[in-house]
Amino acid sequence: MILEKLYFCGSLGAMMNSEMSVREILEWYDAAGVDVTVGSVPFALVEKDAVLTKMPLRESNKEVAKPQRQATTELAQATQEACKNAKDLCQEIDRLDKLREAVENFEGCSLKLTATHTVFGDGNPQAKIVLVGEAPGADEDRIGRPFVGRSGQLLDKMLKAAGLGRDSCYITNVLPWRPPGNRTPTDGEIAVCLPFLKRQIDLIKPDYILLLGGSAANALLENAETISKLRGHWLSYQTTEGKDIKALATFHPAYLLRNTGQKAKAWADMLRLVKDYGLEKTDA
Ligand code: URA
Numbered sequence: 001m002i003l004e005k006l007y008f009c010g011s012l013g014a015m016m017n018s019e020m021s022v023r024e025i026l027e028w029y030d031a032a033g034v035d036v037t038v039g040s041v042p043f044a045l046v047e048k049d050a051v052l053t054k055m056p057l058r059e060s061n062k063e064v065a066k067p068q069r070q071a072t073t074e075l076a077q078a079t080q081e082a083c084k085n086a087k088d089l090c091q092e093i094d095r096l097d098k099l100r101e102a103v104e105n106f107e108g109c110s111l112k113l114t115a116t117h118t119v120f121g122d123g124n125p126q127a128k129i130v131l132v133g134e135a136p137g138a139d140e141d142r143i144g145r146p147f148v149g150r151s152g153q154l155l156d157k158m159l160k161a162a163g164l165g166r167d168s169c170y171i172t173n174v175l176p177w178r179p180p181g182n183r184t185p186t187d188g189e190i191a192v193c194l195p196f197l198k199r200q201i202d203l204i205k206p207d208y209i210l211l212l213g214g215s216a217a218n219a220l221l222e223n224a225e226t227i228s229k230l231r232g233h234w235l236s237y238q239t240t241e242g243k244d245i246k247a248l249a250t251f252h253p254a255y256l257l258r259n260t261g262q263k264a265k266a267w268a269d270m271l272r273l274v275k276d277y278g279l280e281k282t283d284a
Contacts, residue, residue, distance in 0.1 A: 127170040210270075230249040
């Protein structure tokens with residue numbers, strides 16, 4: 001969660017300012033899921049009046065409904081515009097390094113404001129297998145590369161055990177920026193960033209896509225099925241150029257770290273992939 005603009009907490013912030021120690025304030029933020037600050041002024045130290053003047057007065061439900069509706073419409077319009085900008089940008093780009101530069105300079109997604117790094121795809125640009133995760137986590141955001149934290153270490157082990165090095169794959173995410181506190185990305189954030197992922201796939205032209213988790217599978221396959229339903233059989237992703245690419249969905253490594261009993265299914269998915277790719281593996 002982001003610290004900036006939590007205006008609705010105004011009176012609480014002012015109260016904390018007078019009655020709570022800095023440690024208590026930080027603990028309160030931590031418990032509320034706030035782990036990112038924007039700007040240098042802690043919210044609880046913002047003047048009470050400055051906060052309250054930004055809060056809509058709740059005189060009647062009708063009066064607050066209007067600005068809320070307007071804000072929703074404005075957000076939807078901004079998202080639409082950002083999607084269009086991202087798509088237009090991508091159409092002109094025919095090289096991966098140019099695409100990386102375009103993503104790094106793109107200002108249409110607010111996740112960039114709270115991220116430390118833009119985490120673009122990584123690995124072999126000639127790879128026949130592209131792996132797609134959801135979004136960078138804290139380690140990836142700090143280092144600037146996808147899947148370098150605990151999930152990445154598990155993924156590396158699985159790839160190695162299946163006979164695939166990280167250097168024979170290209171690894172990327174639906175989102176190039178970490179959602180604050182690792183929250184689930186919104187549909188709008190996914191829609192804005194999706195053209196960049198699709199363009200990476202267009203440029204790499206892989207034979208296979210391994211979708212790590214439900215977010216990646218739902219975003220690229222444009223469906224809303226659960227990962228449990230999607231995994232375990234061949235699927236197909238159609239590129240923006242109309243080419244079908246064999247796709248497999250499997251559990252996200254972060255999910256496997258929490259649910260170790262599902263590792264056998266993910267391993268079976270990995271074996272299905274490498275068998276079709278031509279790397280025969282027989283044991284689990
Ligand atoms: N989880 C993801 O989905 N992607 C990463 O890069 C790291 C963790």
